[in-house]
Amino acid sequence: MTNMGVIIPLLLLLIAIFAIGLISSKRMSSGGNFLNEYFLGGRELGGFVLAMTMVATYGSASSFLGGPGTAYTVGFGWILLAMAQVVTGYFVLLILGKKFAILARRYKAVTMIDFLKVRYNSPAVAILSAIAIIVFLFSAMTAQWVGGGRLIESLTGLQYTTSLFIFAISVLVYVIVGGFRAVAVTDAVQGAIMVIGTLVLLIGVIIAGGGIPAIMQDLLNENPRLVTPYGADGSLTAAYVSSFWILVGVGVVALPQMAVRAMSYKNSRSMHRALIIGTVVTGFIMLNMHLVGIFARPIMPGIDVGDKVIPLVALEVLPAWLAGIVLAAPMAAIMSTVDSLLLLVSSAIVKDVYINFIRPEATEKRIKQVSFSVTALLGVIVFLLALQPPELLIFLNLFSFGGLEAAFIWPVVLGLYWKYGNKYGAIASMIVGMLSYIGLHFYNEANGELFGVHTVTFPIILSLIAYIVFSLAVKRKAYQF
Amino acid sequence: MNKETTEMDPRFKIAHREAWMGVGIAIVNFLWWFGFAYGLGARPVEEYTYIFGLPDWFFYSCVVGFILMSALVIVVTKFFLTEVSFEEEEEG
Structure with a gap:
């Protein structure tokens, strides 16, 4: 096969990454309580690993394939939109911050749901959160698996089904053996690869296009709107793009896969370092990757599946071995996101449903077995779902993020900072957030965006109102932190 | 001791202040991003200038x-954030 020169470096690199993750996680393992270790890495993450695991978890298929693919089609307006994500680098850690870290330790919380359960002293809150996480992260995971399969497909020329199968096996083995710490350590290595890989690719694309001014001229000749903030057809309004600040910016605070990381670090110093590294790395990767997407347009016109732009352009502009290494970046991004999501969904099922409600007296050994089998079973189900992939994976991905944000943002943030927040407010907020999100999603699909902003905007406002009204109206009482 | 239970953990005061800093930075970030994108970007394309080849x-x-x-x-991290311990020192 002609692609062997690409596949071999890519494979070697992936194997090396996983080996580093597994070995270092075994070495660091302090042998404490299994749940705390497997799902949280024993709250021992340092600054660099913390920052990278947040970036890598968040920087998923959408930022490496879907996002740049859309920038290819839409132009600079989409890079502007993507840059709203820089805010996640500092916002999540500053908002959840030290209070979340302290309370999570006091409550002995291993997941975000643990935190909510103790804060609101309510099993109903826990069950509702577990349902939200299982349903919504499932769609997110499926989108990521589609991305992974697609990427292997365009690299190897294998069929989609075979590619997906290879992807599934490697992810499953890794997560089951390694747990949270291995995932986090691997994320750190993968994050570093993403930084270097995106830079190499950007330079390659600029050279292939004959320099930035030449590329810009080509874009202007093709369609001047590509270099405006309004998109190729002028449909990206300021209100619509700004509303992504909620979806991919500040709202990310409420994503369980991010929140769990905000309780996993060792001390204040780790958090401070992670703030800086996270902001710089997120911005750097987002800017580079999306620029690659738009710069690829004059070099390789006429690519119709957005997700394939990055793999194709890398194969075009770089020598084979280098393309293999660079393409390890999106591969790494997808895998690390999938690893984290898989772990999170399985923690929701094992910890929040099984131990809380089905067998509270389960032994350590039993919990271990259940954790591994649930993780494996989840992998198989997602694999089957991903066999019939939807066309644009970014929208599927954003759908699930928005739903989770609408459900969790106020119960988490106001639960931390507002003493009058109580379980009635939290339950009302989650139900209103989720239902209005799903409802509005279908309304917007049929009629166009309501008031021209992204679906997530109104559900977040409605769930805020619900939280405050119900907290004050039903059994109002100040909470003692 | 009685007085202390009604008073907030001093570490939380620090945490609250830092959370507000986060909100502040995000607002500055948004205004800068929005102001330049739509302030300069709204002009007709012919009037754009290019810096390092990129639209202004x-x-x-x-x-x-x-x-x-x-x-x-x-x-902000170097000069305004405070290091605190996350463990419980006196809980009872």
């Missing part, structure tokens, strides 16, 4: 904006 609105909003936000986060 994009260069100021996204490239300079990103560098500036990184600098701001570094300054």
Whole structure:
């Protein structure tokens, strides 16, 4: 096969990454309580690993394939939109911050749901959160698996089904053996690869296009709107793009896969370092990757599946071995996101449903077995779902993020900072957030965006109102932190 | 002791202040991003100038904006955040 020169470096690199993750996680393992270790890495993450695991978890298929693919089609307006994500680098850690870290330790919380359960002293809150996480992260995971399969497909020329199968096996083995710490350590290595890989690719694309001014001229000749903030057809309004600040910016605070990381670090110093590294790395990767997407347009016109732009352009502009290494970046991004999501969904099922409600007296050994089998079973189900992939994976991905944000943002943030927040407010907020999100999603699909902003905007406002009204109206009482 | 239970854990005061800093940085970030993107980008395309080959609105909003936000986060982290212990010292 002609692609062997690409596949071999890519494979070697992936194997090396996983080996580093597994070995270092075994070495660091302090042998404490299994749940705390497997799902949280024993709250021992340092600054660099913390920052990278947040970036890598968040920087998923959408930022490496879907996002740049859309920038290819839409132009600079989409890079502007993507840059709203820089805010996640500092916002999540500053908002959840030290209070979340302290309370999570006091409550002995291993997941975000643990935190909510103790804060609101309510099993109903826990069950509702577990349902939200299982349903919504499932769609997110499926989108990521589609991305992974697609990427292997365009690299190897294998069929989609075979590619997906290879992807599934490697992810499953890794997560089951390694747990949270291995995932986090691997994320750190993968994050570093993403930084270097995106830079190499950007330079390659600029050279292939004959320099930035030449590329810009080509874009202007093709369609001047590509270099405006309004998109190729002028449909990206300021209100619509700004509303992504909620979806991919500040709202990310409420994503369980991010929140769990905000309780996993060792001390204040780790958090401070992670703030800086996270902001710089997120911005750097987002800017580079999306620029690659738009710069690829004059070099390789006429690519119709957005997700394939990055793999194709890398194969075009770089020598084979280098393309293999660079393409390890999106591969790494997808895998690390999938690893984290898989772990999170399985923690929701094992910890929040099984131990809380089905067998509270389960032994350590039993919990271990259940954790591994649930993780494996989840992998198989997602694999089957991903066999019939939807066309644009970014929208599927954003759908699930928005739903989770609408459900969790106020119960988490106001639960931390507002003493009058109580379980009635939290339950009302989650139900209103989720239902209005799903409802509005279908309304917007049929009629166009309501008031021209992204679906997530109104559900977040409605769930805020619900939280405050119900907290004050039903059994109002100040909470003692 | 009785007085202390009604008073907030001093570490939470620090945490609350730092959370507000996060909100503040995000607002600055948004205003910079929005102001340059739609302030400069709304002109007709023919009037755009190019810096390092990039359209001016994009260069100021996204490239300079990103560098500036990184600098701001570094300054805030180095000079305004406080190190606290996460463990429980006296709980009872």
